[in-house]
Amino acid sequence: MARISRREMLKLSGGGAVAARAGGIASILALKQAPAYAQATTIHWLRWNDFVPASDEVLRKVIVPECSKALGIKLNIEMINGNDIQARTTSAIQSGTGPDVICALNNWAQLYPESVADVSDVAEEIGKAQGGFYEESRVVANDGKKWIAVPWCVLGAQLAYRKSWFAEIGYDAPKFPQTWEEYREAGKKLKAKGRPLGQTVGHSFGDPPTYAYPYLWSWGGKEVEADGKTVVLNSNATVDSVKFAVGFWNDAYDEGGLAWDDSSNNRAFLAGTISSTLNGASIYLEAKRKPAVYLTETGAPLWQDILHAPLPKGTAGQFGYHLPMSNMLMKYVKDPKAGKEFLRWITSKPVYQAWFDSQQGYSVGATTVWEQDKLWDKDPVMLPFRTAARAGRFPGYAGPADRRAAEVLSKYIVVDMTAKAIQGMPAQDAVKWAHDEVARIYAA
Amino acid sequence: MAVDSVAAARPYVAAPRRGPITRVLEHEPWFAFFLLLPTAVLLGLFIAYPFIKGVLLAVTDAKVGVPGNFVGLQNFAVLMNDSIFRIAVWNTILYTAVTTVFKLALGLWLALLLNRHFRAKALTRAFVLLPFIIPTVLSTFAWKWMFDPTFSVINWTLFHLGIIRTRINWLGDPGLALISVMIVNVWRGVPFYAISLLAGLQTISPELAEAAAIDGARPWQRFRYITWPLLLPVTMVVVLFSVIQTFADFQLVYVLTGGGPANATQLFATYAYQIGVGTGLLGEGAAISLAMFPVLLVVVVVQLLYIRRVETH
Numbered sequence: 001m002a003r004i005s006r007r008e009m010l011k012l013s014g015g016g017a018v019a020a021r022a023g024g025i026a027s028i029l030a031l032k033q034a035p036a037y038a039q040a041t042t043i044h045w046l047r048w049n050d051f052v053p054a055s056d057e058v059l060r061k062v063i064v065p066e067c068s069k070a071l072g073i074k075l076n077i078e079m080i081n082g083n084d085i086q087a088r089t090t091s092a093i094q095s096g097t098g099p100d101v102i103c104a105l106n107n108w109a110q111l112y113p114e115s116v117a118d119v120s121d122v123a124e125e126i127g128k129a130q131g132g133f134y135e136e137s138r139v140v141a142n143d144g145k146k147w148i149a150v151p152w153c154v155l156g157a158q159l160a161y162r163k164s165w166f167a168e169i170g171y172d173a174p175k176f177p178q179t180w181e182e183y184r185e186a187g188k189k190l191k192a193k194g195r196p197l198g199q200t201v202g203h204s205f206g207d208p209p210t211y212a213y214p215y216l217w218s219w220g221g222k223e224v225e226a227d228g229k230t231v232v233l234n235s236n237a238t239v240d241s242v243k244f245a246v247g248f249w250n251d252a253y254d255e256g257g258l259a260w261d262d263s264s265n266n267r268a269f270l271a272g273t274i275s276s277t278l279n280g281a282s283i284y285l286e287a288k289r290k291p292a293v294y295l296t297e298t299g300a301p302l303w304q305d306i307l308h309a310p311l312p313k314g315t316a317g318q319f320g321y322h323l324p325m326s327n328m329l330m331k332y333v334k335d336p337k338a339g340k341e342f343l344r345w346i347t348s349k350p351v352y353q354a355w356f357d358s359q360q361g362y363s364v365g366a367t368t369v370w371e372q373d374k375l376w377d378k379d380p381v382m383l384p385f386r387t388a389a390r391a392g393r394f395p396g397y398a399g400p401a402d403r404r405a406a407e408v409l410s411k412y413i414v415v416d417m418t419a420k421a422i423q424g425m426p427a428q429d430a431v432k433w434a435h436d437e438v439a440r441i442y443a444a
Numbered sequence: 445m446a447v448d449s450v451a452a453a454r455p456y457v458a459a460p461r462r463g464p465i466t467r468v469l470e471h472e473p474w475f476a477f478f479l480l481l482p483t484a485v486l487l488g489l490f491i492a493y494p495f496i497k498g499v500l501l502a503v504t505d506a507k508v509g510v511p512g513n514f515v516g517l518q519n520f521a522v523l524m525n526d527s528i529f530r531i532a533v534w535n536t537i538l539y540t541a542v543t544t545v546f547k548l549a550l551g552l553w554l555a556l557l558l559n560r561h562f563r564a565k566a567l568t569r570a571f572v573l574l575p576f577i578i579p580t581v582l583s584t585f586a587w588k589w590m591f592d593p594t595f596s597v598i599n600w601t602l603f604h605l606g607i608i609r610t611r612i613n614w615l616g617d618p619g620l621a622l623i624s625v626m627i628v629n630v631w632r633g634v635p636f637y638a639i640s641l642l643a644g645l646q647t648i649s650p651e652l653a654e655a656a657a658i659d660g661a662r663p664w665q666r667f668r669y670i671t672w673p674l675l676l677p678v679t680m681v682v683v684l685f686s687v688i689q690t691f692a693d694f695q696l697v698y699v700l701t702g703g704g705p706a707n708a709t710q711l712f713a714t715y716a717y718q719i720g721v722g723t724g725l726l727g728e729g730a731a732i733s734l735a736m737f738p739v740l741l742v743v744v745v746v747q748l749l750y751i752r753r754v755e756t757h
Contacts, residue, residue, distance in 0.1 A: 086721050086722060087717075087721050089508075090508050090720075090721050090724065093508050093509040094508065094509070094726075111507075111508060111724040112508055112509050112724065114509045115508065115509030201705065202616075202702065202704040202705055203701065203702030203703050203704035203705075204702060254594070255593070255613055255616060256592075256593025256594050256611075256613055256616055257616070258593075258613065258615075258616030258617070258704075258705040259591070259592075259613060259614070259615035259616035259701070259704075259705060260593070261702070264593075264594070267594070267595070268594050271594070271595070273594055403507075403723075403724070406723060406724075407723040407725070410723045411528065411718065411719075411723065412704070416704075416705075416706040416707060419704070419705050419706035420706045423617075423618050423705070423706060423708075433527065436527070437527065437528070440522075440525065440526070
C-alpha cells in the first residue's frame, strides 16, 4: 500500500492556496503544524472487524501513523464483531463516555439522533466534493434536518455463483437467470444435482435483510407508504411473494439456511456445497486470497469459477439493499472540532483512497465518485459491485429510514415473515403476523 | 503491716485507655455493621441500584440517550399485545422447566457415581467440571459448529453409524432449535448440579447407609429413605440457583441462534436485549427484563418456604 505524504495530500485536496484560504485540512498542512485544538488529541474510533482483513491492516499500519502526522491526532482504532457494536454504542451513550467516533451499520444512527453531533458541515463538504452521496447512504445518515453521521461506504450485495455449474444447466456466462422464476428453475436443477442455492433467513444483521427486503420490493410489496405512517405490508403482492418463496425454498435452497448466520453461506460456498448465494464479495476475495486452499472439484482454483450477478427481477422491478456504513461523532465528545476534523480527513478522497483500494471492490464509497475509480479496471469479476448502490433502497421504504424502520429491521420481522412461511405457516397468516407487528411499531 | 498499707504499696495499674475505634469495634452492633458494610455496598451497587434503575426505566418511554417520560404501565401493556414477547415467555418457561429436570436427574446420577470409590476419582471429578469452567461463549461456539446444518459433526457421526439417512437441521427446524439449545444448557449445567450434590452427599454419614444395609435395606431403599431426604435441602438450594440462572439465560441462545429461526428460540433475556439494545427502546427492554421478576419471585419464595419446612422437620 502506497503511503500518502502530506505534500501529496495537499496537492490532491484541491489546490493548496485555495484550500489554505478556505481553511480545512489543506490549510493545516500548509502550516506544517496541527491546529492547537488537535494537538495531543486522541480519537477513539470503534469499528467492526472487516470481512476483508487487508482493510483493517491498512487502517492500523497506514492510516493511524498518517493521522498522527497530518492532524497531530493520535488515532486509536478498536475493531469488534459487527453484532456487538450496538451494545457498545448503547453503553457509551448511557454512560456519556466511550469511543469518540462509532461506525454505524444499516440505519443505526437513526436510533441515536439525540446522542450524536451534528456533522452536516463535514457531510455536505464531502458529498459536494465527491459527486454526491448515494440515496441509500443519505437516508441512513440524515434525519431529514441534519446529518447525524458521515456516510462511509456501501457494502454491495450481489449473488456469487459458480460459473461452471450454471453453465452445465444452460447458463453460459455472462448469461444468468434474470427473473425469480428463471432463478427458481435453475435452482431446482442445481439442487437435483446436489448443488442447491444458499441463503440465510436467520437472525443476523447482514445477509438475511439484504435478501428479504429487495425480494419483497421486487414483487411490489413494501412496509409503509411514503407518508411513513400507513402500513401496507399485508397486500396481494406480499402474499404472492411469500407463497413463491416457500415453493422456491423447497425446490432450490439448502434447508440449512434457516439456521445460518452471516458467515455460514461463505463457508458453504467455499466448501462447494452451494452453487449461488447473496453476499458481499468476501467469498470471491477469500477464494482469491487462498487459491491453493479453495479448489473446484477439478482441482482448479475456486476463484476462477466465481462470478457475480444482481438479484433477479420481480413483477415490480429489480432492487437491492446494500449495507451502508457511516461514522457517528458522539455528542459526549469534549472536543467535537477534532472529531470533525478527523472525519473530514479520513473521508477525504486522498486518504479514503488507501482504504478503498484495500477493499478491492468489497465496498463502494458512499459517494458516486468512486464508480469512476481505476480500481474497477483491475478485475472484471468485481464489476457488478461498481454501480450496485445505485439501485439500493433501504428498509422503511417507501417511508423514511427512521427509528421505526430500524425497529422493524432489528426485530427481523420481514425476514421472519418468510421464515415462518417456510416453516409451515400459511403465507396469508405469516403476512398478517408481520403486518400486525409492523403496524404496532408504526402506531407507537 | 496493715492490709491497707499492702494494697497501697501495690503499683497502680491504670485501666487501658480505649480509643474511639476500639470502643466502636468492641460494641457488638457497630462491629457487625462494619463487617457487613462492604457486602452491603457491593449489593447496593451491583444488585439494588441496577434493579431500582430497571424498575424506573420500565415505567418510562426512555430510549438510548433520551431519559424519557413517565408512562406508568404502558410498556407492560404493549408487551401483552406483542406476539414475540408471548413466544419468549412460553419458550423461557419451557426451556427452564425441561432443562432443570434433566440437569437435576443427570446431576444427581453423576453425583452418586462420583461419590463412590474408584481409581482416578479426583481426576474424574475435575474432568466433570470442565463444561462449567469453560467460558460459555467459547463452548457455545463449539456447539454451534457441532449443530451446523451443513458441517455438523453430530450429523456426520449419526449418518456413518447408519442412524440417520438425511441430515438433521438442528438449529434451523423450529422445534429442534429449542431442543438443541436445551441440550447445550443441560450439558453446561449438569456439572454444577453434580458437584454441588456431591458436596451434599459427602456430608451424609456413610454409617447410616451401612446400618440400613445391615437391616436389609436395598440400594434403592437406602437412597429413597436415607440419602434423598438428607440431600433435599442442598438439592433445593441448587435448583433454586439453577432456575434463576436458566430463566435469565442469554449468552447461550444469543450465540447459537440469536433467537431465531423466526423467534423459535427467543427467550426473555434475548428479547430484552433485542429491544433494549438492538432497537434502543430502553424502557420497553427494561419492562421485558422486569417481567421475569414476579415469576422468579414466586419460584424463590416457594422454594425457600419449602426448604424451611424440610429443615424444620
